[in-house]
Amino acid sequence: MKLTAVVIQSWTWPSNSLIVTVSSMQGHKEWINEVNFLGVVNHPNLVRLIGYCAEDDERGIQRLLVYELMRNKSLEDRLLARTPLPLPPLPWVTRLSIAQDAARGLAYLHEEMDFQLIFRDFKTSNILLDDDFNAKLSDFGLARQGPPEGFGHVSTAVVGTVGYTAPEYVQTGRLTAKSDVWSFGVVLYELVTGRRALERNLPRSEQKLLEWVRPYISDSKKFHLIVDPRLEGQYCLKSARKLASLANKCLMKNPKPRPKMSEVVEMLGNIISETSSQYESISQPIGENEDVKEESEVETEESTKQGHNYLKKVFEIKEIISLRNRSVGKLDWRNWTPGLVRTW
Numbered sequence: 001m002k003l004t005a006v007v008i009q010s011w012t013w014p015s016n017s018l019i020v021t022v023s024s025m026q027g028h029k030e031w032i033n034e035v036n037f038l039g040v041v042n043h044p045n046l047v048r049l050i051g052y053c054a055e056d057d058e059r060g061i062q063r064l065l066v067y068e069l070m071r072n073k074s075l076e077d078r079l080l081a082r083t084p085l086p087l088p089p090l091p092w093v094t095r096l097s098i099a100q101d102a103a104r105g106l107a108y109l110h111e112e113m114d115f116q117l118i119f120r121d122f123k124t125s126n127i128l129l130d131d132d133f134n135a136k137l138s139d140f141g142l143a144r145q146g147p148p149e150g151f152g153h154v155s156t157a158v159v160g161t162v163g164y165t166a167p168e169y170v171q172t173g174r175l176t177a178k179s180d181v182w183s184f185g186v187v188l189y190e191l192v193t194g195r196r197a198l199e200r201n202l203p204r205s206e207q208k209l210l211e212w213v214r215p216y217i218s219d220s221k222k223f224h225l226i227v228d229p230r231l232e233g234q235y236c237l238k239s240a241r242k243l244a245s246l247a248n249k250c251l252m253k254n255p256k257p258r259p260k261m262s263e264v265v266e267m268l269g270n271i272i273s274e275t276s277s278q279y280e281s282i283s284q285p286i287g288e289n290e291d292v293k294e295e296s297e298v299e300t301e302e303s304t305k306q307g308h309n310y311l312k313k314v315f316e317i318k319e320i321i322s323l324r325n326r327s328v329g330k331l332d333w334r335n336w337t338p339g340l341v342r343t344w
Helices: 027-038 075-079 093-114 169-170 179-194 209-217 238-249 261-276 301-314
Strands: 002-009 019-022 050-058 058-069 126-128 135-137 340-343
Touching: 019 209, 027 050, 027 301, 050 093, 058 179, 075 093, 093 126, 093 135, 093 179, 093 238, 093 261, 179 209, 179 238, 179 261, 238 261, 301 340
Parallel strands: none
Antiparallel strands: 002 019, 002 340, 019 058, 050 058, 126 135
């Protein structure tokens, strides 16, 4: 999915210009899926659809989706992109909050709607970040409705992204919500390590993330070696180990024992609560002496700006109330007035 920032100037909003994100380059079937789904749901961890457009011209059908603007782009851009001017690393507490936001979004799709929806392509590029680094899931073009009551899976063609797709789905074509749970486990390891699920530019032994981390997670003295070095030690080692342990639960070979996403949300909440009391502590990576105590962390200006906002948000215990249109599959855009779209 290609995302472009634009300004909408509308006669119906005389004093305001609405900055949004425009998506294009989707197949027609995926575009229809996205409109039909996002047009009838409303959840704080799903990207909000502002409007859409489809026109026939000499080039064929031209399709656009207009989303709320997500200024901090995707988790892939913030966590994994290697640009000439790299962005500051995401603070550890921010990574935990992003993980919990994404888990809430998946839990809503799997367990809280009138029907189950399996994302089928959960990955860092489909997790968008707003001004305050709140995470929202996007790109539902490949999403598939879950199995009917009484059935354990949906048989479907295998789609998704290499490195994120659950092995049982690849091997059998049998899709369940636990397939998304596997993908979530991969993303958790990306948050811990700062590495892609599949990185061709690394030595062969390090290209596949899950294979590379395996010997380190089984040796507590070496675990610190897989934590994102760009954090420069400013993280809670105990918290990182627990996040890896949760990832391992999501990555169990047998899909049945994998946790439900609502359980993942709860476990992440426990990790975040335990981390809050140690937020100003710096982990001391030690290879030979595991018992050396962690020292106080000196906060960077970036982590202060991002981290404190997250602490205020993620440590409040509150119920998420999902407001959604009950007429699933029907769209009502009569009150949405399109305006003039000007690209930057």
